[in-house]
Amino acid sequence: MTTTSTTPVVPVTPPQRRLKRRTTRAWVGPVLLMLPTIVVLAVFVYGLIGANLLTSFQDRHTRGPSEGWAGFENYRLLFADDTFIYSLRNLLFYTVTFLLGTLVLGFLWAWLLERGAKGESLFRAVYLFPMAVSFIASGVVWRWLLNNAEGERSSGLNRLFGDLGLDFLQNPWWTHERWGIIAIAVPAVWQLSGYVMALFLAGFRGIPEELREAARIDGASEWQLYRHVLFPQLSPVALSAIIIIGHMSLKVFDLIMAIAGQTNYTTQVPATQMWIEFTRGDYAKASAIGMVLLLIVAVLIVPYLVATYRQERRR
Amino acid sequence: MRATRTSLAAGLAALTLLAVSACGGDDGGEAGGGGGGGSAEVEVFTWWAEGSEKEGLDALVEVFDTQNADFEFVNGAVAGGAGSDAKNVLASRLQTNDPPATFQAHAGAELTDYIEAGQIEGLSTMFEEKGWNELFPEGLLERLQQDGEIYSVPSNIHRANVVWANSSVLQEAGLDPKATYASLDEWIAALEKVEAAGKIPLSIATDWTQVHLLETVLLADLGAEAYNGLWDGTTDWAGAEVTAALEDYATLLEMTNTDRQSLDWQDATQLVIDGEAAFNVMGDWAEAAFATAGKTFDTDYVAFPVPGTDGVFDFLADSFTMPVGSPNPEGTEAWLDTVASAEGQEAFNKAKGSIPANIEADTAEFGPYQQTAIESWTNDEIVSSLAHGAAASVSWLTDVTAAVAKFGSNNDVAELQESLVAAAETHAAS
Numbered sequence: 001m002t003t004t005s006t007t008p009v010v011p012v013t014p015p016q017r018r019l020k021r022r023t024t025r026a027w028v029g030p031v032l033l034m035l036p037t038i039v040v041l042a043v044f045v046y047g048l049i050g051a052n053l054l055t056s057f058q059d060r061h062t063r064g065p066s067e068g069w070a071g072f073e074n075y076r077l078l079f080a081d082d083t084f085i086y087s088l089r090n091l092l093f094y095t096v097t098f099l100l101g102t103l104v105l106g107f108l109w110a111w112l113l114e115r116g117a118k119g120e121s122l123f124r125a126v127y128l129f130p131m132a133v134s135f136i137a138s139g140v141v142w143r144w145l146l147n148n149a150e151g152e153r154s155s156g157l158n159r160l161f162g163d164l165g166l167d168f169l170q171n172p173w174w175t176h177e178r179w180g181i182i183a184i185a186v187p188a189v190w191q192l193s194g195y196v197m198a199l200f201l202a203g204f205r206g207i208p209e210e211l212r213e214a215a216r217i218d219g220a221s222e223w224q225l226y227r228h229v230l231f232p233q234l235s236p237v238a239l240s241a242i243i244i245i246g247h248m249s250l251k252v253f254d255l256i257m258a259i260a261g262q263t264n265y266t267t268q269v270p271a272t273q274m275w276i277e278f279t280r281g282d283y284a285k286a287s288a289i290g291m292v293l294l295l296i297v298a299v300l301i302v303p304y305l306v307a308t309y310r311q312e313r314r315r
Numbered sequence: 316m317r318a319t320r321t322s323l324a325a326g327l328a329a330l331t332l333l334a335v336s337a338c339g340g341d342d343g344g345e346a347g348g349g350g351g352g353g354s355a356e357v358e359v360f361t362w363w364a365e366g367s368e369k370e371g372l373d374a375l376v377e378v379f380d381t382q383n384a385d386f387e388f389v390n391g392a393v394a395g396g397a398g399s400d401a402k403n404v405l406a407s408r409l410q411t412n413d414p415p416a417t418f419q420a421h422a423g424a425e426l427t428d429y430i431e432a433g434q435i436e437g438l439s440t441m442f443e444e445k446g447w448n449e450l451f452p453e454g455l456l457e458r459l460q461q462d463g464e465i466y467s468v469p470s471n472i473h474r475a476n477v478v479w480a481n482s483s484v485l486q487e488a489g490l491d492p493k494a495t496y497a498s499l500d501e502w503i504a505a506l507e508k509v510e511a512a513g514k515i516p517l518s519i520a521t522d523w524t525q526v527h528l529l530e531t532v533l534l535a536d537l538g539a540e541a542y543n544g545l546w547d548g549t550t551d552w553a554g555a556e557v558t559a560a561l562e563d564y565a566t567l568l569e570m571t572n573t574d575r576q577s578l579d580w581q582d583a584t585q586l587v588i589d590g591e592a593a594f595n596v597m598g599d600w601a602e603a604a605f606a607t608a609g610k611t612f613d614t615d616y617v618a619f620p621v622p623g624t625d626g627v628f629d630f631l632a633d634s635f636t637m638p639v640g641s642p643n644p645e646g647t648e649a650w651l652d653t654v655a656s657a658e659g660q661e662a663f664n665k666a667k668g669s670i671p672a673n674i675e676a677d678t679a680e681f682g683p684y685q686q687t688a689i690e691s692w693t694n695d696e697i698v699s700s701l702a703h704g705a706a707a708s709v710s711w712l713t714d715v716t717a718a719v720a721k722f723g724s725n726n727d728v729a730e731l732q733e734s735l736v737a738a739a740e741t742h743a744a745s
Contacts (some may be wrong), residue, residue, distance in 0.1 A: 009655055012520055062710070064432035083717065149574035154516075176577050177724040206523070207728050262399075264524040264576055265720040280713040281406065 040050075049294065056287040063281035074288040087268040090181040094269065095249040101189030101247050103238070106196025110193050113197070114204040127194035127303070137193070142187040143274070146173040146259065174259060174311035180266035184256055192248070196241045206232070222244050250297050257262025356389045359635075360418035362401035364394035368602045371667030377472070378662050379653040386646050391415050402709075414638035416647045422459055422469045422634035424546070424711075425704030430466055436637040437464040441648075447655050450673045458630070458705065467634035470653045471562040471669035472661065474688050475598045475700040476531045476621040476629035479490070479584065479605070482614065484593045489511035492697045496622035499535050499563050502551045504572050509593040516570040518592035520583035520722040525575070527702040528596050529564050529719055535623025536560035539696050545701065546706045548743045552736040561728050561735075568723070576723070581640075587616070596621055598631070598703070603668040611684045620691075622632035631703035632672060690698070708740065710742035714738035 052235035056074055060066040078084050111126055113120050118122040130138065150170045154162055161169040174183040207230060215229045218261050253271040262275055277286035326419035336650035356663045365371040368394075376388050378556050393401035405418055414434070421428055441469050442448050442465055448456060459465050467697035482492040488509040489678045496502040519528060537556055551557070572578070572586065584601045586592035588608045595601070602618070622625070641647045653659040665681060672687050678689050686696065701712065712717030718734035 062431060063410075063428045063434075069401060083721075143577060147574050147577050149572065149577075153574070172573075174725060182676070237437075260576065261521055263716050263720050265717070266576075266724045278718075279403060280710045282710065 001018050001313070008290075052287045052290050058284050060284040061282045063283075075292075076285045078285065078288050078292070083268060084270070084273060087270050087273050090267065091250065091252075091269045093179075094185050094188075095254060096247060097185035098188050098192075098249045099242060099245055101185060102192045102196045105189065106241065107191035107200050109197040110200030110204060113201060117164045124198070127197050129194065130191045131195050133190065135188075135193065135254040135259045138187055138191060139255045142255075143259045145170065146183055146186070148172040148175045163248055174264075174267050175193075177266055183258060184252070184267055186250070188252070188255060194244060196245065199237050199241050200234065204232045207233045214230060239304070243301065246300050247297055250293065250300070251294070323393075326396040331556075339462060343407070343685055348699075351553045355385060355643075355646070356387050357417070357643055357650050358389040358415040359650060360391040360393070360401070360405060360415035360485055362395075362398040362419065364392045365457065365598070370684070371663045371669075372680070374662040374666040375416050375653065375659055378659045379650060382653055382656070382658075383649045386649050391418075398493055409638065412640060414640055414641045414642070416638075416641050416689075417635045418638065420467060420636055421704030422467055422632040423699050423705035424707050425709055426466050426636070426667050427461065427708040430461060433493070434519065434638065434639055435466050436639055437466055438468065438637060438651075439465050441464075441501060441637075442737045445655070447651070450655060450657075450675060452672075452674060452693070452697075455630070455632070455672060458697060458699050459634075464520060468654050469632040469634040469672040470654045471633055471645065471664050471667060472633050472672050472688075473598050473600060473669050473703070474528060474691070474693060475629055475631055476534060476624045476627065477599050477601070477618050477704060478621050479587055479595045479597060479601050480593055480617050480619075481587045481590050482617060484509070484514055484587075484590050484616075485617075488514065488525070488593065490593075492617050495619060495625075498623050498624075499567075501572075502622040503563070503566055506567070506594065514590075515572045515586060515592035516594060517567060518586040518595045519568070519571040519575045520580050521576055522723070523702055524580050524583060524717050525568070525719050525723060527598070527700075528567065529561075529705075529715075530625060530701040531621040532564045532567065533557070533560050534627060534629055535621055536563060536697065539627045539698050542698055546743075549737075552739045554734065557735070558732060562730055565722075565728050598700075599667060599688055602682070606668075606682070618684055618687075626695050627701050628691050628697050630692075631699050631700040631705045635707070654738040711738055711742035714741065 051296065055066075055073060058066040058071060059068050059070040109123070113123060117123065147154070147156045147158065149155060150158055150172075151162070154170065157173075158170045160251075161167060172180070174180040175284040176183075211229055211233075212225060215225045247282075249292070251271065252269055253275070256262075256264075256267050256269060256272055257275075262272050262279075270289050274286050277283075277289065319547070333354070341649065356644070361368075362373060363369055372390075378391075379388055382415050388571070393404050395401070399420075404527070405415075408414060409429070409432070416419065420429070426435065436581070442456075444529040453467065455472075456465065459467065480492065485492045488505075490505055490508060494505070498503065509516040519525060533545065536559060537545070537550065541550045545552065545557075549658065556702075572583075572592065575583070580597055580601070581604060583592075584597055586606045587595045587596075588605060588610060599618075601610075605616050635651055637651065639648050654663075655678040657671070657673050660673040661678070664671045664676070664685075668682075668685070670681070670685055670692055671678065674693070678685070681689065701707055701715065704712065706713070714736065715738055718731055720737065721734070722728075722731040
């Protein structure tokens with residue numbers, strides 16, 4: 001009989017234990033899986049951003065150790081530096097050209113393929129292939145294509161223009177003081193348009209045929225179909241494309257190094273300037289440039305991340 | 316379904332291969348990089364990884380091996396960026412107290428940063444004890460000193476103020492290949508004749524070669540003494556003489572090939588070798604390019620000091636240092652011994668195309684151009700090259716290069732001078 005007194009307890013305890021075990025398991029597994037990533041990110045991304053921020057506030061303009069704090073002096077000097085302003089301006093020109101070029105071309109190609117151009121798979125491959133080449137490798141070729149010699153000694157594109165009798169098209173390419181940086185965007189557009197095309201093509205394919213049919217039945221013209229049915233469906237794709245191409249554009253470095261080299265004035269952007277300052281041992285200035293670049297990229301990326309996060313929560 | 320599986324398997328196989336080969340690479344790097352481990356290993360850090368530089372290093376190592384049976388040479392060469400990649404790697408190694416046994420650096424002001432950071436040892440005592448003060452010319456020893464202390468052992472000497480010219484192009488333009496030009500003005504008149512004949516008067520390449528040209532123009536117009544004054548603050552960068560020199564530089568730059576930014580020095584020298592350009596101002600490492608192309612000195616091509624700099628030797632030198640906390644100080648000393656020795660300098664310089672800094676080295680077998688350089692080296696006044704790290708610190712040179720690069724795109728003499736003045740104010744004091 002004594003056992004009966006304990007009976008109410010017996011059926012209760014095991015499920016509790018099971019529940020506990022389950023919750024601990026559910027908690028430990030994913031955390032263990034994520035831990036290496038978290039540690040690596042904490043040290044090599046956020047830790048180093050912190051270290052970079054600290055360096056940018058120090059008086060450390062030689063290879064020797066830091067000589068104390070400088071506050072915002074490094075940033076003040078940076079924005080008083082004509083070359084830095086020029087390289088920011090270059091970065092803006094480059095980003096606008098790169099973005100517009102890839103979006104327009106990418107959309108155009110995707111639209112043509114979507115309309116059922118013949119040999120779609122061939123063109124898809126042709127347009128996408130340049131992306132498989134690294135910027136350094138394509139830069140070496142474009143360095144020759146964009147050679148700025150004109151007339152008899154011209155080579156690359158200028159030679160092509162000359163041979164076709166289009167001499168007026170010959171130009172100094174990336175050595176032009178004001179517009180030179182836009183010539184650097186040409187190979188970048190060539191390389192990434194195919195990628196944007198693939199994004200848009202996936203976007204087009206993701207739109208159910210029923211939507212188009214419904215619109216047509218409602219009497220929408222072709223333009224109205226695009227304007228009111230297809231474009232709204234493509235806007236998330238366009239936004240992703242802008243974010244991806246935009247942040248690639250802000251990081252531009254390898255393409256310029258391969259085509260123009262680090263010291264060339266007309267193609268200075270913050271990243272190449274940062275490299276020059278780093279190479280000469282001006283660590284404070286180099287890290288200040290790095291922080292400015294990080295901020296510019298953050299302005300582009302953070303709103304996107306916040307928006308995506310909110311969207312996912314709503315789901 | 317099967318197709319996806321096959322491609323998945325193929326992809327996995329490729330990734331595995333990559334991973335395996337990556338590991339292999341890592342192991343190789345460890346073996347090469349850990350030079351400081353054994354006390355017998357002497358890791359020599361250079362950017363001599365290819366061409367005549369590599370051949371020179373190999374020749375030097377051969378001498379080192381015969382002179383030092385108990386030490387083992389470990390090659391710590393880092394290729395790329397004309398030495399700038401190597402310097403970045405070196406900077407991080409020095410900061411983490413992991414120095415090589417010795418490293419290459421341009422002799423002179425380029426060492427300033429290392430000295431200020433306390434990363435290399437003074438060698439004056441060693442020079443004294445080993446009698447090296449008698450091995451090197453006094454003018455060179457003077458240029459090597461910083462605050463009375465010598466910090467590196469020079470391995471070779473190059474001359475920067477040399478004009479290379481293609482004889483047949485000169486003849487086509489109605490010029491005498493043997494002619495000498497007393498001043499830049501006379502030379503500019505000759506350049507105009509070449510231009511009229513439809514050839515490129517003066518070939519040039521990317522930014523550093525433009526700094527190289529500017530330095531020789533400053534030397535020509537200011538003279539050796541005032542040129543030296545630019546680096547110690549006794550010559551005013553804002554002065555009228557400098558303005559005149561910069562205007563000459565602007566004139567010369569107008570007579571160069573338009574595609575200069577796309578070229579490196581080899582391409583510019585090649586324009587002269589191929590007969591597309593008449594003249595090229597380059598250091599005497601260009602000699603190797605002419606020799607490789609099978610050209611004969613004094614018939615196919617001529618070389619003479621930049622007009623206005625006759626009797627002046629614009630020098631640059633590679634040298635080796637003793638890092639503070641060298642993993643193997645005895646090994647470092649043995650390497651420096653070899654570098655300073657007559658045998659080492661003969662072997663190295665013959666292969667590299669430069670001339671020995673050591674006056675006791677036997678130079679009978681050196682080429683005809685090198686013979687003229689050796690003669691000038693013993694007789695001429697010696698000044699330090701800017702573009703090659705002898706005259707000014709790395710930071711100063713960086714600012715000058717930036718100003719020259721900007722000038723290349725806007726041709727604004729006043730702005731160039733302003734930037735040069737600003738650079739001198741920032742760096743001459745420190």
